[in-house]
Amino acid sequence: MSALILRLRQSSHQRIDMSPFTPERLADMKLSDIVQLPLWQGNQQVACGDLFTLSGDDPQDIVIQSDSDRLDEIGSGMTNGSIHIEGCAGAYLGRSMGGGSLSVSGDVGIAAGCNMSAGTLTIAGNAGDLLGGAITGERQGMRGGKILVKGNTGDRAGDQMRRGTILISGNAGDYCASRMIAGTLVVLGEAGAKTGLAMRRGTLLLSQEPVSLPATFNDNGKHNLNFLTLLTRSFQDQAGFSDMWERGSRVQRWLGDLGCDGKGEILVWC
Amino acid sequence: MIINGTEIEETFAEAFGMAATRIIITAINPRWARIAGETMTGFATSVIGCGVEAGIESEIPPEASPDGRPGVSVLLFGMSGKALAKHLENRVGQCVLTCPTTALFSGMSGEKRIPLGKNLRFFGDGYQIAKQIAGSRYWRVPVMDGEFLCEETTARVPAVGGGNFLVLAETQLQALTACEKAIEAMLHLPNVIMPFPGGIVRSGSKVGSKYKALMASTNEAYCPTLRGLVKSKLDPTIMSVMEIVINGIGEDDVRLATRVGIQAVCELGAPAGIRRISAGNYGGKLGQFKFHLREVMA
Incomplete structure (x- = not known):
């Protein structure tokens, strides 16, 4: 069997809902059925074959070839198998993901990994706001699993994150780990302003001091x-994070946000 | 069978099924890891009076330990999973949590889990922090010397307890010297502990007693001071008997330890006053496992 490959025929002005394309939803479907699968493009449903050229026959191993940032909800709700995106992805990548492996070679839009509970999401480029965060209407962000970002992220990475691990190789935007409930977030670049705002619990590990901390954090x-x-040894097999253990275990620690429980911690390697 | 002038008696050791677990204790240096290990395995010679049988299995170098610090591996054996869990929690709570610089990890994988830090965490009084790392859950409990790191659970597995052999010698010192040599050789083996003081028992017991309250009493057949009074198993040349009790994760582990121990004793052999090797059993009616000495040494 060979990987099921979807190549976007042409860029779309409308956003395309890719949530039907997960290994478990395509299981036992023939290529001829997948071609007929209706996808929402804007407010219209379009047959998958009209948007993509398809080849291969293994729905457990899906490859999406696209440079469009309009492909939303790729891997949404997936629980097993793997999806690899050669190019970019839109919003809500890996939303509510419950297992499997999802990777992107380029940049992704907002709320990647939001509400995910298990599995691994790897982003080789940059990620938008609310990485692993909680989207409107949800009370918790990421609840498990692992997100690795080789580039930078937007604002509010890990917002209301409840469990799991986020590793960011580059810089994080403002309000990183805002309203964090628990879990672990690591930023090897620089974290922006008001890092940890309204953080209740959880660990934010930084390689350098953030642009600013809320006044409600104590030394x-x-x-x-x-x-x-x-923790750092557990990342030894992750490319880009494998040498984290060399930084040792001595850190400067801030506790907060005292405005809400104050049991979160921001650690900066000394 | 005779090895170096020492007779290997045609008998067998009788051992029982137990539940066992392994934990790893690390600390700032080997000394403090060992202190924690020795403290938590103190008063753990026999399930009869101690609840569990426990001992230090081996020392762990920093490069092989979970947190990169030196440590010790400890094995604990209980008569049931429930008893093992109860005494494990008591011992780590009183002896490892309290010991400076230590951290505590599971040393065993398996589906049957028993609490390690699961309840110890409450010592943190709400300030404890859970961390999920590489599929395992850990607790960080704030303590006065910093932070006590403890894995939430460890595994328990079926095990073998009560493997044994007796060393019959011409003098007390000769019996002790031979047993010390055996223990020295056996300490290098994985998956086994010899839970008695220094690994050696001088008060081997039989089941029952003339006193109804006691479930075990002295094994008079092997007491040199009762020769002539009871049905003794000691000939006139034997003036001292000592026993080595072996608990192991598997039957093969106990068998290998028995062989290594007896081999070490027999290297001293008759020239050093070692007359005979025997073993303790209950007629084969009570234990699940039998270790025939001559088969073990074949």
Whole structure:
């Protein structure tokens, strides 16, 4: 069997809802059926074959070839298999993802990995706002799994994140880890203004001091935290993050946000 | 069978099914890891009076430990999973949580889980922090020397307890020296512990007693001071008997440890006053596992 490959025929002005394309939803479907699969393009339903050229026959291994930022909800709700995007992706990439592997070679839009509960989401380019965050109407962001971003992210990465791990190799925008409930977020570049605003619990690990912290964070001093050895060692097989363990386990620690529980921690390697 | 002048008796050791777990204790240096291990395995010689049988299995170098610090591996054996869980929590709570610089990890994988830090975390009084790392859950409990890191659960597995052999010697010192040599050799083996003091028992027991309250009492057949009074199993040349009890994760582990131990004793052999090797059993009626000495040494 060979990977099921979807190549976008031409750029679309309208947004296309790609949520039907997950390994489990396409399981047991023949290529002739997949071609007929209706997809929402704007406010109209269009047959998949009219938007994409399709080849291959393994729905457990899906490859999407597109440079469009209009393909939304790729991998939404997927629980197994793998999807690889050669190019860019739109909004809500991997939304409510419950397992499997989702990767993108380029940039992605807003709210990638929002509400995901398991699996691995790898973004080689940049990510938009609300990475692993909670979208409007949801009370929790990411609830499990792992997100790796090789580039930069927009604002509010990890907003209301409840569990799981986000690794950002580049810079994070403003309000990083805002309203964070729990989980672990690592930024190897620079984090923006008001980092950790309204953070309740959870760990934000930074390689350098953020642009600014809310006034409601308290200095907790410098500490050797043993768990960091385990944490950084667990990323040894992740390209781009494999040498994190060399930074050691000594960190400057801030506790906050004291405006709401104050049990979150922002750690900066010394 | 005779090895180096020492007779290997035609008998067998009788062992029982137990539940076992392994935990890893790390600390700032090997000394403190060992102190924690020794403290939590103290008073853990026999399930009869201690609840569990426990011992340090091995030392763990920093490069092989979960958090990159030196550590020790500890094995605990209980008569049931429930008893094991209860005593494990008590011991790590009183002896590892309290010991400076330590951290505590599961040393065993398996589906049957028992609490490790699951309830210890409440010592944190609400300030404890959970961390999910590489599929395992850990607790970070704030303590006065920093932070106590503890894995939430460990696994338990079926195991074998009560493997044993007896060393019958001409003098007390000769029996002790031979047993010490055996223990030295056995300590290098994985998956086994010898839970008694220094690995050696001088008060081997039989089941029952003339006193109804006691479930075990002295094994008079092997007591040199009762020779002539009871039906003794000691000939006149034997003046001291010591026993090595072995608990292991698997039957093969106990068998190998028995062989290594007896081999070490027999290297001293008759010239060092070691007359005979025997074993403790209950007629084969109670234990699930039998280790025939001559088969083990074949």
